[in-house]
Amino acid sequence: MYWTDYHMHTNCSSDSRATLEQQAEAAYRAGIAELCVTDHWNLLDQQANPLPHHYDWAISMANWRRARERFTGRVEIRLGIEVGNGVLDSAAVDRSLELPELDFVIGSLHNQSAAAGGRGIFTVARGCKTRADCVALLEDYMDTLDALTDTAGFDVLGHIIYPLRYLPPQYELDLKPWWDRLAHMLQKVIRSGRGIELNTTQGETVEQWSGLLRLYRDLGGEILTLGSDAHRPQVVGAAIPQAGALAQAAGFRYIAAYRRRTPTFIKLD
Ligand SMILES: [Zn+2]
Numbered sequence: 001m002y003w004t005d006y007h008m009h010t011n012c013s014s015d016s017r018a019t020l021e022q023q024a025e026a027a028y029r030a031g032i033a034e035l036c037v038t039d040h041w042n043l044l045d046q047q048a049n050p051l052p053h054h055y056d057w058a059i060s061m062a063n064w065r066r067a068r069e070r071f072t073g074r075v076e077i078r079l080g081i082e083v084g085n086g087v088l089d090s091a092a093v094d095r096s097l098e099l100p101e102l103d104f105v106i107g108s109l110h111n112q113s114a115a116a117g118g119r120g121i122f123t124v125a126r127g128c129k130t131r132a133d134c135v136a137l138l139e140d141y142m143d144t145l146d147a148l149t150d151t152a153g154f155d156v157l158g159h160i161i162y163p164l165r166y167l168p169p170q171y172e173l174d175l176k177p178w179w180d181r182l183a184h185m186l187q188k189v190i191r192s193g194r195g196i197e198l199n200t201t202q203g204e205t206v207e208q209w210s211g212l213l214r215l216y217r218d219l220g221g222e223i224l225t226l227g228s229d230a231h232r233p234q235v236v237g238a239a240i241p242q243a244g245a246l247a248q249a250a251g252f253r254y255i256a257a258y259r260r261r262t263p264t265f266i267k268l269d
């Protein structure tokens, strides 16, 4: 199987220290044939401070060109980006994505809406003291995700289950109460020729995707990328074959890879 890992970070992300070459070497050892580097470009930090509404491609591009050359014949390396909170300034996002070499864009939400305070979901979720706090965070997340699906600046919607990673486990929350809203968002994604990702959270979340994958497939969704979200070499490619098996069980026959913002399909076998 030609396995792909379409979500991973390097030292061009503030929360990773790995070089692209270390990540690519790890991918090769993990049996990943194609890797797409998707460093963070967040428009807000965890404390709701604004970050530049422009992405400087110079270093990412230089790293990508060098690594791609060095790994020719071992790992195919594609150039992507993970845009966090692009909904805040979709025109600026579109301008920074006008790069001919760019293969792939993940659209993610890492923060609350401005109305709710704009702080990082990671921070807010871990600080939730009651079930009602958790539900309020998820409500706000759904509103912002819905707005994000109306913007142009992404190819796949990133880690839809993101807040569940960090909410206190004792409340046993899932996204079922928002199923109709999610169906509406997924329909918009499908109609616009885009997709979603199954993000394994460095190998820790695979089964949690089962219901959402089936919903997406039942609605006619076909474009699905697999990503580990690895921030360090030890977890590049983590649980990618398991993610592929789960996708197959949910009715997917292909996984997607991207060439210059256009999906290509790899048969699951
Ligand atoms: Zn993310």
Ligand SMILES: [Zn+2]
Pocket (backbone or CB within 6 Å): 007, 008, 009, 082, 229
């Ligand atoms: Zn990420």
